[in-house]
Amino acid sequence: MEDVMPLDLKGVWAAMEECQRLGLTRAIGVSNFSVKKLQNLLSFTTIAPAVNQVEMNAAWQQKELVRFCKEKGIAVTAFSPLRKGGSRGPNEAMENDVVKEIAEERGKSAAQVCLRWLYEEGVTFVPKSYNKERMTQNLQIFDWSLKEEDHKKISQINQHRLLPGPTKPQIPDLYD
Numbered sequence: 611m612e613d614v615m616p617l618d619l620k621g622v623w624a625a626m627e628e629c630q631r632l633g634l635t636r637a638i639g640v641s642n643f644s645v646k647k648l649q650n651l652l653s654f655t656t657i658a659p660a661v662n663q664v665e666m667n668a669a670w671q672q673k674e675l676v677r678f679c680k681e682k683g684i685a686v687t688a689f690s691p692l693r694k695g696g697s698r699g700p701n702e703a704m705e706n707d708v709v710k711e712i713a714e715e716r717g718k719s720a721a722q723v724c725l726r727w728l729y730e731e732g733v734t735f736v737p738k739s740y741n742k743e744r745m746t747q748n749l750q751i752f753d754w755s756l757k758e759e760d761h762k763k764i765s766q767i768n769q770h771r772l773l774p775g776p777t778k779p780q781i782p783d784l785y786d
């Protein structure tokens with residue numbers, strides 16, 4: 611940990627703003643920024659971030675962060691929108707019983723329920739698949755909708771964020 615240098619956020623952001631002013635990029639944004647980190651960033655930006663990419667799914671719903679970003683005009687992009695299970699922790703999104711039950715009732719897949727829920731929450735999302743059928747399935751979420759009762763059930767799912775994997779550095783304030 612002693613080799614990790616503190617990030618010069620002001621300097622980095624000023625350089626990113628310059629890239630946008632020079633036309634090298636159309637927009638600049640951040641990832642894994644909490645409300646606290648965004649508040650700090652917004653206190654010195656002349657160009658606000660266009661987007662904040664964070665983990666967001668039925669098992670980590672980020673209500674406060676999404677509210678804050680909407681208020682500030684920052685788009686939210688949800689990564690790990692399906693959050694498949696494995697060794698990373700309980701209540702995975704796509705394999706959650708509530709999600710599976712809703713999927714059964716609506717005649718959709720659990721993945722589609724997860725993605726439709728994000729769409730109805732007003733955020734963008736980046737599902738990943740190496741499988742052509744599943745990629746197609748993940749796009750078929752725009753001609754149907756969840757019911758109010760589905761939203762209520764999903765809002766009651768136990769929440770916990772994705773645990774960092776064993777090979778990832780443990781950065782204590784990553785999500786602060």
Ligand SMILES: NC(=O)c1ccc[n+]([C@@H]2O[C@H](COP(=O)([O-])OP(=O)(O)OC[C@H]3O[C@@H](n4cnc5c(N)ncnc54)[C@H](OP(=O)(O)O)[C@@H]3O)[C@@H](O)[C@H]2O)c1
Binds near residue numbers: 737
């Ligand atoms: N900014 C960050 O810090 C950060 C962190 C993590 C991830 N990301 C980005 O977020 C994107 C996605 O994240 P992710 O891979 O963690 O999670 P994800 O998209 O939630 O899940 C991907 C997994 O779900 C499976 N899958 C996809 N569609 C499915 C479907 N319809 N039915 C069943 N299984 C399905 C995929 O398997 P198959 O390939 O076999 O379909 C894959 O195992 C990536 O582009 C990644 O780079 C960003």
